[in-house]
Amino acid sequence: xxxxxxxxxxxxxxxxxxxxxxxxxxxxxxxxxxxxxxxxxxxxxxxxxxxxxxxxxxxxxxxxxxxxxxxxxxxxxxxxxxxxxxxxxxxxxxxx
Amino acid sequence: xxxxxxxxxxxxxxxxxxxxxxxxxxxxxxxxxxxxxxxxxxxxxxxxxxxxxxxxxxxxxxxxxxxxxxxxxxxxxxxxxxxxxxxxxxxxxxxxxxxxxxxxxxxxxxxxxxxxxxxxxxxxxxxxxxxxxxxxxxxxxxxxxxxxxxxxxxxxxxxxxxxxxxxxxxxxxxxxxxxxxxxxxxxxxxxxxxxxxxxxxxxxxxxxxxxxxxxxxxxxxxxxxxxxxxxxxxxxxxxxxxxxxxxxxxxxxxxxxxxxxxxxxxxxxxxxxxxxxxxxxxxxxxxxxxxxxxxxxxxxxxxxxxxxxxxxxxxxxxxxxxxxxxxxxxxxxxxxxxxxxxxxxx
Numbered sequence: 225x226x227x228x229x230x231x232x233x234x235x236x237x238x239x240x241x242x243x244x245x246x247x248x249x250x251x252x253x254x255x256x257x258x259x260x261x262x263x264x265x266x267x268x269x270x271x272x273x274x275x276x277x278x279x280x281x282x283x284x285x286x287x288x289x290x291x292x293x294x295x296x297x298x299x300x301x302x303x304x305x306x307x308x309x310x311x312x313x314x315x316x317x318x319x320x
Numbered sequence: 321x322x323x324x325x326x327x328x329x330x331x332x333x334x335x336x337x338x339x340x341x342x343x344x345x346x347x348x349x350x351x352x353x354x355x356x357x358x359x360x361x362x363x364x365x366x367x368x369x370x371x372x373x374x375x376x377x378x379x380x381x382x383x384x385x386x387x388x389x390x391x392x393x394x395x396x397x398x399x400x401x402x403x404x405x406x407x408x409x410x411x412x413x414x415x416x417x418x419x420x421x422x423x424x425x426x427x428x429x430x431x432x433x434x435x436x437x438x439x440x441x442x443x444x445x446x447x448x449x450x451x452x453x454x455x456x457x458x459x460x461x462x463x464x465x466x467x468x469x470x471x472x473x474x475x476x477x478x479x480x481x482x483x484x485x486x487x488x489x490x491x492x493x494x495x496x497x498x499x500x501x502x503x504x505x506x507x508x509x510x511x512x513x514x515x516x517x518x519x520x521x522x523x524x525x526x527x528x529x530x531x532x533x534x535x536x537x538x539x540x541x542x543x544x545x546x547x548x549x550x551x552x553x554x555x556x557x558x559x560x561x562x563x564x565x566x567x568x569x570x571x572x573x574x575x576x577x578x579x580x581x582x583x584x585x586x587x588x589x590x591x592x593x594x595x596x597x598x599x600x601x602x603x604x605x606x607x608x609x610x611x612x613x614x615x616x617x618x619x620x621x622x623x624x625x626x627x628x629x630x631x632x633x634x635x636x637x638x639x640x641x642x643x644x645x646x647x648x649x650x651x652x653x654x655x656x657x658x659x660x661x662x663x664x665x666x
Contacts (some may be wrong), residue, residue, distance in 0.1 A: 294352040
């Protein structure tokens with residue numbers, strides 16, 4: 225395992241341990257609902273399901289269809305804020 | 321794993337940023353997955369398409385986004401300027417004033433009863449002041465007259481049939497009709513148009529020696545403040561009282577009385593020169609009352625054994641005649657004066 229990978233793992237672990245990950249997750253979810261991202265993506269899901277047929281839709285289908293679109297649809301402001309918070313956390317960690 | 325092993329500070333910014341990006345994309349993917357699971361579940365449970373209806377209805381209930389109109393497409397104060405016809409009085413009323421008008425018109429609702437009661441009360445007051453001018457006969461006649469009917473009604477309404485006081489008064493009077501007691505009280509205390517002319521001289525005297533008797537203009541009620549002696553008054557001298565009285569009388573009598581000498585006024589504050597040791601002294605001088613006591617009849621005052629001290633305006637000759645043995649030393653001035661006013665009137 226490279227040092228970097230190790231480091232990443234450690235950081236992730238720290239993130240979870242301190243509860244920061246959960247907080248970030250909640251923050252992101254709230255922001256996405258607020259900006260209408262969720263509804264947009266849901267409408268897209270509808271199309272996919274109508275295309276695939278109601279009975280035969282699987283989770284994997286949905287995931288493969290929806291995730292790339294979802295990533296693209298996140299507004300810039302939300303993205304920036306999340307990144308800011310993560311960087312702050314990392315900076316905090318490096319000083320400890 | 322200790323943080324010293326991974327020197328984050330050693331990493332340059334780009335790497336830090338890359339790290340942050342990775343963490344961020346992980347979070348976004350989590351969110352997307354969450355949505356997918358939700359949708360898949362709703363599809364399989366069969367409620368995913370429930371909020372959809374046919375295209376026609378969708379168009380009908382679409383959210384409206386025009387200025388001046390709410391999201392349902394309704395205008396805000398569309399009915400404000402319209403007029404409605406009141407079913408009760410058949411008048412045309414503005415829509416915004418319709419509800420309060422209906423409340424008053426039909427006589428329902430809190431305010432309308434309040435207003436009605438006020439109107440009745442004020443019309444009662446007017447009627448009662450009119451009835452004062454009726455003859456004494458009318459008032460005393462209990463068979464029927466407008467004024468007495470009202471008074472009779474009031475008398476009855478005073479005594480609550482369920483109150484314990486009713487039995488008390490019956491006990492005291494030994495079977496005497498209890499309302500007679502209230503009649504007397506009513507006459508003196510509760511009337512809304514008391515006239516001193518209706519009371520006899522003896523009644524007046526007894527009334528006014530114990531109570532103030534001033535009739536209020538607003539409520540037409542008689543002041544029931546007690547004129548009995550106050551404990552805090554201190555007696556300075558024997559002669560003070562007479563001198564005061566003489567000063568007052570000198571003010572009142574323009575023609576001058578032979579009994580009062582003006583020189584006595586100088587000694588009003590001094591405490592000397594009085595033959596009557598039993599003279600009582602009052603500190604206060606209600607000049608308003610005294611100024612109206614014109615033509616005091618001193619002869620009658622001798623008969624009075626009232627609670628007030630004797631002696632305002634008494635001549636020295638009548639002082640001893642008054643004979644106030646055991647008189648309390650702290651009387652109030654109004655008491656002797658008040659009866660004198662009304663003695664004269666009678």
